[in-house]
Amino acid sequence: MKQKDLQKVEFWISTILYSIAIIVLISNTGDRRNPNEFYYFREENISFSYFYNYFLPKLFQYSVIYFGFLSINFLIIPALIKKQQSSLNSLLLFGLFIMMGVVISITKTYSEAYILVRYDDIQDAYNRIFFNGFSTSLWTIIAISGYVLLKEFVIYLIADHKKSDNIQDQIKIDIGFGLAFWFVGLLLWVTASAPFQIVILWTLVILAAIALTIYAIYFYLPHHYANSKKFRNYFWQMVLISILAAIPVSLITALMTGESELAAIVLCFHFPTQIIITLPLAWYLYKNRLANSTQLFTLKTELGKSDASLSFLQSQINPHFLFNALNTLYGTALQENAERTGEGIQKLGDMMRFMLHENVQDKISLTRDVDYLENYIALQKLRTSRSADIVIDTQIDEQLNNLQITPMLLIPFVENAFKHGISLQQSSHIKVTLQTKENTLYFDVHNSIHIKPDNDPEKLKSGIGxxxxxxxxxxxYPNRHELIIRESAKEFFIHLTIQL
Incomplete structure (x- = not known):
């Protein structure tokens, strides 16, 4: 996926989530569902207004977080990474922190007004609320910035991987994607104000899943497949590794929280996640990549054979010898006053020189491509010049510009016209026009159609040209060309326009 497409996806996902949050707020206003804040207000014997104490504060908080995400993700952090106006963008980031902190803090004085009565000094209560508001602002900016940096890191790894096929680069990319998935989930949990225990559970289970996936794809499965073992062997081997991985997971949980019950809960999520999701996912990814690698290797092998065959043919027919022979025949034809034969040999030589030297390039001068086209038509005119019933009309403008074109795009239409439009027994006509205006090429081919006899070997063949x-x-030329093809019982017409 291109970076611009990724940005569009990010924008629409964030906008949809923001819209859903607003819709939920509005719908709750209609059915008067009581949020948790209602019960806190009731405990302190304070009247609660859904609109002023919940709807408006949440609306402002969601809005400032949404616009903060757009600013950080699309403007500030990318500019800082590229070192563009670093001072200005750093100042904008600090200003965003202040703005978010002020908005969140002020809205908390309404949504958490019950805290005010718990303090003897009203100023202490406001200090506490504003401290929490700016803390939320800081952690929100850190979380969004972390997501953007992780995303840029993954994009960098992918771009770097395209330059080399090193297995270590692929491992880095997979780890980057795994960490990005973990971080997005973490961001959602933090936004939803999930308990610390949920964050710990999510982090340990996902990190264990990433480690098991990397081990399975890059270390275990290559040897497993080499020994032609089945999925059953892989499954039980990985189940054993998942059990061993449960030991450090449970120890880390106990050390970080001091709660043995939470360690047991983490294990209850760890085993199903690794067995039901991680193991089949690693198997699928490895088989899919192995199939792609095999296909790529086969294509490279076939391409190598084709290159070898082409090189062999080129070595058998030396182009210099071929051109020298054509020049000799051309000189002989002139000596014998066979001007038409000499002209045909000369044009054939020019066409062969074009095919050998210029046809292999990505882009060539339009002038050279038109020269090839005119040589081909001239040879066909020599072939059909003795028949008065065949009319070949060309209106090809001289190309004095510097336009470039991909070679061999125009000639198939003319070849098709001569193949199906010429009959030595019936009246035939072909008209070819070519002109350019600024950077636009206009190309038309109009020819008669003749039904081939039943004994013609070409009758049942459909060309691929x-x-x-x-x-x-x-x-x-995507979105830069227009091709119109019309056919009747007796005539065939094409109109091609290309933005060069």
Whole structure:
């Protein structure tokens, strides 16, 4: 996925989540559901208004977090990473922290007004509320910034991986994706004000899943497949590893929380997660990558064979020898006053030189491509010049510009016209026009159609030339070309426009 597409996905996901949160707030206003704050207000004998003590504070908090995410994710952090106006963006980040802290703190004085009566000094209560508000602002900015940095790190790993096929780079990418998944989940838990125990459970289980997945894909399964073992062997082996992994997971939980009950709960989530999700996922990923690697290796092998065959053919027919032979025939034809034969040999040589040297390039001068086209038409005119019933009309403008074009895009249409539009027994016509205006190429081919006799070997064959050129146009000039094809019982017409 391209970075621009990823940004669109991020924008729409965040906007949808923000919209859902607002819709939930509005819907709760209609059915008068009591949030937790209602009971806190009632314990302190303070009147509670859903609109002023819950709806408006939450609306402002959700809004400032939403716009803070957009600012940090799309503007501030990317600019800081690229070192663009670092001082200004650092100041904007600090200003965003202050703004979020003020908004969250002020809204808390309404949504947590019950705290005010718990303090003897009203100023101490406000200090406490504002301290919590700015703490929430700080942690929110840290969480969003952490997400953006982790995302940029994964994008960097992917870009770096394209330059090399090192297995260590692929491991880094997989770890990066795993950490990104963990961090997004952590961000959602923190936003939902989940208890600390839930955060610990999520972190340990997901990190264990990442470790098991990496081990399975890069260390265990390669040897497993090499020995032709089945999924059953893999499953029980990984179950044993999951049991061993439960020991450090439970110890870390007990050390961080001091609660043995929580360690037991973590284990209850650890085993089902690894067995039901992690093990099949690692198996699927490895098989899928192995299939892709095998396919890529096969394609490289076939490509190598094709290159070797082409090199062999090129070594058998030396181009210099071929051109020298054509020049000799050309000179002989001129000596014998066979001007048409000499002209044909000359144009054939030019076409072969084009095919060998320029046809292999990604882009060539439009002038050279038009020269090839004109040589081909000239040869066909020599072939059909003795028939008065064949009319070949060309209106090809001289190309004095510096436009570039992918080679061999135009010739298939002309070849198709001569293949199906010429008959030595019936009246035939072909008209080819080509002109350019600024950067736009206009190309038209109009030809007659003749039904081939039943004994013609070409009658039942459908050429791939036009289908191939359609695919090439779609790949090379997406949204920059227009191809119109019309066919009747006796005529065939194409109109091609390309933005060069």
């Amino acid at each position: 036009l289908a191939n050129v359609k695919q090439r146009l779609a790949l090379l």
